[in-house]
Amino acid sequence: MARINLLPWREALRKEKQKEFLSLGVFAVALTAVLVGFVHIHINGLIEYQNRRNQFLENEIRVLDQRIKEIRKLESTKKALLERMRVIEDLQVTRPGIVHLFDELVKTLPDGTYLTGVKQIGDRLVITGKAESNARVSAYMRNIDASDWMSNATLNVIQTRESGPLRISEFKLEARLTAPKNAQASTEDGKG
Numbered sequence: 001m002a003r004i005n006l007l008p009w010r011e012a013l014r015k016e017k018q019k020e021f022l023s024l025g026v027f028a029v030a031l032t033a034v035l036v037g038f039v040h041i042h043i044n045g046l047i048e049y050q051n052r053r054n055q056f057l058e059n060e061i062r063v064l065d066q067r068i069k070e071i072r073k074l075e076s077t078k079k080a081l082l083e084r085m086r087v088i089e090d091l092q093v094t095r096p097g098i099v100h101l102f103d104e105l106v107k108t109l110p111d112g113t114y115l116t117g118v119k120q121i122g123d124r125l126v127i128t129g130k131a132e133s134n135a136r137v138s139a140y141m142r143n144i145d146a147s148d149w150m151s152n153a154t155l156n157v158i159q160t161r162e163s164g165p166l167r168i169s170e171f172k173l174e175a176r177l178t179a180p181k182n183a184q185a186s187t188e189d190g191k192g
Helices: 009-108 134-146 181-191
Strands: 113-121 124-131 150-163 166-177
Touching: 009 134, 009 150, 113 134, 124 134, 134 150, 134 166
Parallel strands: none
Antiparallel strands: 113 124, 124 166, 150 166
16 A cells, blocks of 8 residues: 655654754854954954054164154253363463463564564464564564465555654554464374
């Protein structure tokens, strides 16, 4: 005899497939949620790691900025000290020069001439004085040009005045300070 299954097998198969589909759907949603959670945690960890690195770099940059400020301050202090040292060295080199200048002023001054003022502006001298004649002023200028410590005598003003029986020439002249070669060599040898 033939067996006939009167149970609604198609209906049971459909319910079985629906249960299987729902369980696979729930599993897929759960797996997706777990994967999304893992990715979220991983990305948050990477962001936190990068933030820690950024904070470390910012702290190091602050430290380096502070050191740069200190270095700049030290460099400005060093520059100021070097400038002071240069000024002191220049003063040391020119210190004997004033003695030589006064000595040369006396040596170059001819008889019958005297000085009323000497003014130094850099390497330029402004000399004022009085002489018994214009010839003595000319002799003084020649002596200045022949000097080792002065040169380029230029007469600015000469006025002749009568003072009783005498005629006095008042003069104003300019000259350049020059150091002789042997004096420069000896001062440079003294520095080293």
